[in-house]
Amino acid sequence: MTVVFLDSSKIDRLRNAMNHDAEFKLAARYMSEDILLGADESRCIVKVRDGLVTEIKPDPPSEDHWSFSIKATAESWDKLLQSSPPPFYTGLNAGMLRGNLQIMGNMEVAFAYLWAMNRMLDIMRQLQN
Amino acid sequence: MLKLEAITGKYGFVTVHGVDYRVYFEESGEGIPLLCQHTAGGDGRQWRHLMNDEEVTSKYRVVAVDLPYHGKSLPPESVEWWKEEYKLTKSFLIDFLVEFGRALGLDRPVFIGCSMGGHLALDLALECPDKFRAVIGFESAEFTPGLDLIWFNHPRISGEFKFANLFESTAPSSPEKYRREVGWVYSQSAPPVFRGDLYYYSVEHNVTGQLHRIDTSRIAVYLLCGEYDFASTPEMCRQAASQIKGAKYIEMKGLGHFPVVENYELCKAYLTPILEEITKIR
Secondary structure, X not given: OOOHHHOOOOHHHHHHHHHOOHHHHHHOOOOOEEEEEEEOOEEEEEEXXXXXXXXXXXXXXXXXXXXEEEEEOHHHHHHHOOOOOOOOOOOHHHHHHOOOOXXXXXXXXXXXXXXXXXXHHHHHHHHHO | OOOOOOOEEXXXXXXXXXXXXXXXXXXXXXXXXXXXXXXXXXXXXXXXXXXXXXXXHOOEEEEEEOOOOOOOOOOOOOOOHHHOOOOOOHHHHHHHHHHHHHHOXXXXXXXXXXXXXXXXXXXXXXXXXXHOOEEEEEOOOOEOOOOOOHHHHOOOOOHHHHHHHHHOOXXXXXXXXXXXXXXXXXXXXXXXXXXXXXXXXXXXXXXXXXXXXXXXXXXXXXXXXXXXXXXXXXXXXHHHHHOOOOOEEEXXXXXXXXXXXXXXXXXXXXXXXXXXXXXXXX
C-alpha cells in the first residue's frame, strides 16, 4: 500500500484533514516550517505556514530546503501508520529511539513541534486505513 | 455534600544530606506499608488509581511522596537552587526514600516504583535489602543510557515536547483520557526537573553485572514491563530479572511505560497476584 503522503489521490485530503483538525491546529500554532517526509527513495515536502498546511509537494527538486526530515523505510511507515501501531512505532520519538525512523536537520524545531508531528501521524493513520 | 476520595495529603519535613526538605505526600488505606515512587519528571498523582482501589487499600497503607522539586514539594529553602543545575543523584534518591519511610514510621515497607522508580527498585534491593520487604519495579532495567537529552530542558522548547513525548510512551489501546493525563503531568514539571531526573535514570543508574548479588530471601523482587515500553523495553526488563535468582518477571501486554496511570484496570490484573503474594511475606 502506498504511504498516504506519497499517494497523489490522498494528498489533498491529508492537507485538508490537517487544516481542519482541532488538535493539529493547536499544536502547530506559530509553525512556519518545511518538513521533508521520505519513504525509501520517495519523498515529499509538507509546507506549514502559521500553522496551516499550505502545500504537500511530491518529488521536491534537490535544491529545495527543509527544516527537518522524517525518513523511514516503506515497511516502517506501514507499521507507523497502522491504526493501532505495534510496539516501538507509536510515535516519532519511539520510532527514532528504536531505530525505526530517522529525524535529521534542525532538531530543535523538530522537537519543539513534536506534538504537531505526532498529531500529523495520527491524521495520516486515519487516512491510511 | 462534597464527594471525597479516600486519599489524604499532608506536608512533612525530611532531612537528607544535611538539607531540610518540606515535602508533600499522600496516603490511603491501612495495613502493610506500600511506598510508591513516581517517574522522572512526574509526581505522586500518578498513583491515584492505586490509592483509590479499595481492594489494595484494605490490605495496604499506600503512601506516595512527591520528591523535592516535584509536584507540591518545593525546592528546599536553604539552597540557592537557582544557581545550580538540578540533578537527581542515586545517593540522594536512595537516602531520601529510606529517610522518608523511617521518619513516617513505615516498618519495612513494600516499595513500588515506575520507570525511574523501577530502576530504584533494583538499587534498593542491592543497596538496602533489609529496609524493605519487597520491591516491585515497573519498567526496570539494568542501564538505560542515552536519554539524558538537552531537549528535555531547552529554553526554546516548551513543555509541549514532554507532553507529546510521554504520550507516545503509552500503549495505543490504553484509554485516551489517561494517556493524555500522563502527558499533562509531565508538561507540568518545572523546566529542569525531568532532565535532571534523567541524570539518575540514564546516567547514574547502572547495575550492569551486579544484579546477581540480590538475595531474594531477604527482599522479594518483582519486575514488570509494558509491551509498548520503548525506553526500557520488555527485553531489557526480562534480562534484568533473569540475573536475580528468585525474582519474578511479567511482561504486561497492552501497556506502555506508565501502566499504573495509563490503564490501571489492566495493570491491576498483573499487580493483584503480586500484592496478594507479598501479604504472606514476614
